[in-house]
Amino acid sequence: MQDVSTLVAQAREGRPRAVARLISLVEGASPQLREVMAALAPLAGNAYVVGLTGSPGVGKSTSTSALVTAYRKQGKRVGVLAVDPSSPFSGGALLGDRVRMSEHASDPGVYIRSMATRGHLGGLAWAAPQAIRVLDAAGCDVILVETVGVGQSEVEIASQADTSVVLLAPGMGDGIQAAKAGILEIGDVYVVNKADRDGADATARELNHMLGLGESRGPGDWRPPIVKTVAARGEGVDEVVEALEKHRAWMEERGVLAERRGARAAREVETIAVTALRERIGDLHGDRRLDALAERIVAGELDPYRAADELVAGLTRGGSSGT
Amino acid sequence: MQDVSTLVAQAREGRPRAVARLISLVEGASPQLREVMAALAPLAGNAYVVGLTGSPGVGKSTSTSALVTAYRKQGKRVGVLAVDPSSPFSGGALLGDRVRMSEHASDPGVYIRSMATRGHLGGLAWAAPQAIRVLDAAGCDVILVETVGVGQSEVEIASQADTSVVLLAPGMGDGIQAAKAGILEIGDVYVVNKADRDGADATARELNHMLGLGESRGPGDWRPPIVKTVAARGEGVDEVVEALEKHRAWMEERGVLAERRGARAAREVETIAVTALRERIGDLHGDRRLDALAERIVAGELDPYRAADELVAGLTRGGSSGT
Numbered sequence: 001m002q003d004v005s006t007l008v009a010q011a012r013e014g015r016p017r018a019v020a021r022l023i024s025l026v027e028g029a030s031p032q033l034r035e036v037m038a039a040l041a042p043l044a045g046n047a048y049v050v051g052l053t054g055s056p057g058v059g060k061s062t063s064t065s066a067l068v069t070a071y072r073k074q075g076k077r078v079g080v081l082a083v084d085p086s087s088p089f090s091g092g093a094l095l096g097d098r099v100r101m102s103e104h105a106s107d108p109g110v111y112i113r114s115m116a117t118r119g120h121l122g123g124l125a126w127a128a129p130q131a132i133r134v135l136d137a138a139g140c141d142v143i144l145v146e147t148v149g150v151g152q153s154e155v156e157i158a159s160q161a162d163t164s165v166v167l168l169a170p171g172m173g174d175g176i177q178a179a180k181a182g183i184l185e186i187g188d189v190y191v192v193n194k195a196d197r198d199g200a201d202a203t204a205r206e207l208n209h210m211l212g213l214g215e216s217r218g219p220g221d222w223r224p225p226i227v228k229t230v231a232a233r234g235e236g237v238d239e240v241v242e243a244l245e246k247h248r249a250w251m252e253e254r255g256v257l258a259e260r261r262g263a264r265a266a267r268e269v270e271t272i273a274v275t276a277l278r279e280r281i282g283d284l285h286g287d288r289r290l291d292a293l294a295e296r297i298v299a300g301e302l303d304p305y306r307a308a309d310e311l312v313a314g315l316t317r318g319g320s321s322g323t
Numbered sequence: 324m325q326d327v328s329t330l331v332a333q334a335r336e337g338r339p340r341a342v343a344r345l346i347s348l349v350e351g352a353s354p355q356l357r358e359v360m361a362a363l364a365p366l367a368g369n370a371y372v373v374g375l376t377g378s379p380g381v382g383k384s385t386s387t388s389a390l391v392t393a394y395r396k397q398g399k400r401v402g403v404l405a406v407d408p409s410s411p412f413s414g415g416a417l418l419g420d421r422v423r424m425s426e427h428a429s430d431p432g433v434y435i436r437s438m439a440t441r442g443h444l445g446g447l448a449w450a451a452p453q454a455i456r457v458l459d460a461a462g463c464d465v466i467l468v469e470t471v472g473v474g475q476s477e478v479e480i481a482s483q484a485d486t487s488v489v490l491l492a493p494g495m496g497d498g499i500q501a502a503k504a505g506i507l508e509i510g511d512v513y514v515v516n517k518a519d520r521d522g523a524d525a526t527a528r529e530l531n532h533m534l535g536l537g538e539s540r541g542p543g544d545w546r547p548p549i550v551k552t553v554a555a556r557g558e559g560v561d562e563v564v565e566a567l568e569k570h571r572a573w574m575e576e577r578g579v580l581a582e583r584r585g586a587r588a589a590r591e592v593e594t595i596a597v598t599a600l601r602e603r604i605g606d607l608h609g610d611r612r613l614d615a616l617a618e619r620i621v622a623g624e625l626d627p628y629r630a631a632d633e634l635v636a637g638l639t640r641g642g643s644s645g646t
Contacts, residue, residue, distance in 0.1 A: 033628070034626075034628045034629075037626040037627060037628050038626045038628070038629065040626065041620070041623055041624070041625060041626035042623045042624075043623070044623060045621060045622075045623050129627075258621065261621045262614065262617045262618055262621050263617070264617075265616075265617035265618075265620035265621050265627065265630075266613050266614060266616070266617035268620070268627045269613060269616055269617060269620070269627050269630040269631050269634055270604050270613065270634075272627055272628060272630075272631035273604055273631040273634045273635050274597070274600065274601050274604060276631060276635055277597065277600045277635060278597050281593050281596055281597060290589050290592060290593065291585065291589060293588075293589070293592055294585045294586070294587075294588035294589035294592060295585055295588075297364070297588035297591070297592070298368060298581065298584045298585050298588050299368070300364055300365040300366070300367060300368050301364070301365075302364060303357075303360040303361045303363065303364035304360060304452070304588065304591045304592050304595055305356070305357045305360050305361070305595060306357075306361065307588075307592040307595075308592050308595035308596040308599060311592055311593075311596045312596050312599055312600060
């Protein structure tokens with residue numbers, strides 16, 4: 001295979017196959033993973049990462065596609081990461097992506113990647129930041145992270161973004177569901193899509209009301225705007241971009257952007273460290289130490305806490321720190 | 324408070340308040356946790372742990388209650404652990420328990436405990452085994468672990484049991500749902516409850532068919548039986564007990580029981596060890612080491628893997644192995 005530095009150079013030139021290869025390397029925990037991440041580190045940190053989330057049917061893909069169009073008009077390079085926690089498929093060339101994003105498929109300024117993480121080692125919290133880092137280092141100005149459905153994993157993904165967009169649509173009972181899923185806490189910008197349908201105003205009003213019920217805000221605090229769109233016709237999309245830019249400017253002004261990125265990096269390190277330690281524990285299955293401890297527990301000779309102490313002591317003595 | 328050895332002695336005598344106190348101590352990760360677990364270790368290992376799972380509405384509580392009655396007739400001491408992963412409530416004296424288990428409430432040979440683990444440190448995988456160990460050490464001959472709903476947590480709980488019972492009811496579309504939730508892989512005994520209703524035979528047939536579609540079994544392998552019950556009238560409950568005893572005998576004969584208990588203890592140790600290590604990582608937030616690493620990542624000076632290495636090295640050098 002090509003060496004990592006060649007791949008990174010090609011990715012920076014915008015060659016989609018190099019980007020795809022790098023994401024596969026980081027996603028699959030390949031032996032080159034560490035080399036890739038070390039090579040990417042000095043190149044990343046420039047992209048603006050926008051998370052898009054919302055229930056199925058609100059028009060996430062259409063909205064993402066419309067945002068890509070808007071950012072492309074500004075001459076920006078755009079990366080799209082479509083995360084589906086329930087799908088067993090992962091890769092760069094899914095038919096679904098190509099279809100819904102078909103208008104951007106031949107645009108060299110757009111890189112689209114789908115990611116499935118069911119059963120993935122460490123889950124979304126582990127895989128998504130790595131893919132974002134590749135797109136960032138590859139020179140994307142904006143990275144749109146679109147997640148399917150609303151739930152814990154989506155909230156997790158939202159925490160990877162600089163700005164989180166929560167999409168709703170009229171007449172889906174989204175208001176109550178949104179509150180349930182806790183998405184009222186994660187949105188920096190709210191979009192009521194399909195605003196040409198009945199009930200759009202009511203949805204926006206209800207949302208506005210619920211946002212007002214949240215904790216009180218100080219004079220300099222961010223008040224999440226609610227933007228109405230008809231993404232399929234491109235209506236309101238410029239206003240979404242404007243809201244995003246406002247949020248970004250606000251974050252930069254207040255030091256929030258650096259804060260968020262710091263917290264994100266800390267979580268990422270934590271996840272990698274815990275995964276590494278967990279794997280080391282898993283490795284012990286092979287050498288029968290854990291099994292031997294388990295047998296002593298079953299026999300009543302040892303309690304699980306003392307056993308865990310022994311296990312941890314064994315791990316932390318002279319273990320190398322491999323992934 | 325009373326000392327641990329007194330509490331353990333009182334629990335062995337069947338005093339419900341001592342049992343309740345011990346479960347609270349292990350559930351809440353109290354300072355005495357380790358002392359309690361060390362005291363319980365030599366006393367546990369005698370109880371037969373039966374997991375009961377199934378969708379809401381199949382009659383789990385009624386079935387559990389009927390099984391309690393059946394085991395009490397045999398003179399056995401019975402512990403019931405009702406786990407609701409979605410409930411924020413936990414404790415020994417919930418009204419719900421008392422109502423649905425009212426016929427056993429005044430029986431000193433029965434101990435009923437509900438457990439809620441939403442947001443619990445380490446989740447169900449951490450808390451349930453500890454409570455089971457208390458009931459076991461307290462002298463319960465049989466422990467029934469009833470879980471509400473079907474999902475990942477329930478599958479986790481089922482893995483704590485010696486024998487897993489999956490409950491279904493006619494006309495709930497359970498067949499397909501069961502397959503989806505993977506409960507067809509966890510059942511050692513299947514119960515079609517509410518068998519006096521229309522469709523009971525069809526449900527049993529469909530289930531039988533689906534179980535047959537699974538991997539082929541050898542001559543000595545366990546073929547999960549399907550028992551029809553009307554738990555509310557006690558019908559078929561003796562047959563369930565019989566199926567459980569058969570499964571237990573089969574497991575003992577083939578060494579499967581020791582194997583399962585060993586695997587369970589190994590998982591328990593693993594969970595405790597990972598939790599302990601994760602907490603140590605969490606502690607680093609306090610001393611700013613993780614934050615300092617995160618800042619260097621954001622600045623592009625360090626990649627997250629090298630940062631995780633530093634973190635793990637810091638942890639594993641001279642760290643004590645406290646919980």
